[in-house]
Amino acid sequence: MSTTKKSITRKSLIYKTNVEYGDYTVNHVQGCAHGCEYPCYAYLMAKRFGKIASYEEWIEPAIVNNALELLDKEIPKHKDKITSLHLCFTTDPFMYNYTDICELSIEIIKKINTHNVSCSVLTKGVLPKNLASLSQKNIYGITLISLDESFRERMEPHSAPYEKRIESLKELHDKGCRTWVSIEPYPTPNIVKQDFLPILESISFVDKIIFGRLNYNREVTAYNQRDVFYNTLAKQTVDFCNDRNIAYYIKHGTIKPAKDKAQ
Ligand code: SF4
Structure with a gap:
């Protein structure tokens, strides 16, 4: 376990995000x-x-040392406009093995819930068990783009092992919490060879799945069949979710008209 060695002071914390499935967020x-x-x-x-x-x-990581004070000022100003406050888009609220960040995230969620505003959470760490005692309107999520630990060590080197993420999510689900998974940014087969269905099956208990392609990556650009590949997996996600009554969202730009040449 570690604690952050650096801290910063911010002037504001809550802002409206441009992320397509986001509303307001805190980082x-x-x-x-x-x-x-x-x-x-x-x-x-x-x-x-x-x-x-x-x-x-x-x-x-540098923790924002005045986060709770800023929230006291900002939540009353924004709360009527907020559908759901997301933690986080530019960092991870349950950074693996960072006790102080995890504790601050729980304090933030509690404070937000006190104002009758719900939170959505996304992590590549482990979701703490005590989230189950907070508002039932919150939704807790993990990112899961593989089940292959050697891939995780290469691409998400200091994040939580996949099994631990899934276990923590399932535990919250079993305690009655709403749960979701972001399968994004999903890698192409020239980055990692893997079957997609076992990933979906490992999280078949969740309430919502988001699927999206990997961008800003040269290996994806080099993979000629990427559009066919992402179109196929997007359809598989939609079919899987429809069969199990799971809500889904396919990120913009993931499905494209396929004009790939065969490799
Ligand atoms: S993509 Fe990875 S490094 Fe970047 S904020 Fe998310 S968890 Fe952290």
Whole structure:
């Protein structure tokens, strides 16, 4: 277990996101120790806008030390406009093995719920059991793009093992919580050879599945059959969800008219 060695002070915390399935969001940490190598879009943006200088700096997370005070001021201003507050789009609220970040995330969710606003949560860490005692309107999710641990060690090097993520999600589901999975950014077969159905089956208990392609990656661009591949998997996701009465969302740009040449 670790705690963050750096902290920052912010002027504001709640903002409206442009992410297509998002509403309002809070990102109460700068950087992310998971260090995903897809690459991570949040890392690319933080580097581009001069918030961090390097990957090494990105994977040393800095906690926002005035997050709770900011929420006290900002929730009353925004709460009537918020359908659901998302944690997080540019960091991970349950960063694996970071006790202080996990504890702060729970405090944030509690505070938001006190104002009768629900939260959606997404992590590549382990969802704590005590989330089950918070508002039943919240929805808890994990990212799952593989079941292959050697792939995880290569692409999501410091995140939680897949089995631990799924177990923590199932435990919340079994306690009556709403759950979801983001199968995004899904890799092409030239990055990892794997069967898609076992991934879907491993999370067949959830309430919602989001599926999306991998972008900003040279290996995907080099894979000539990528459109056929993503179209097939998107359809498989839709069929799987329809058969089991699971809600689904296919991210924009994942399904495309297939004009790939055979390799
Ligand atoms: S978990 Fe999310 S924010 Fe963290 S490095 Fe991976 S993609 Fe980026």
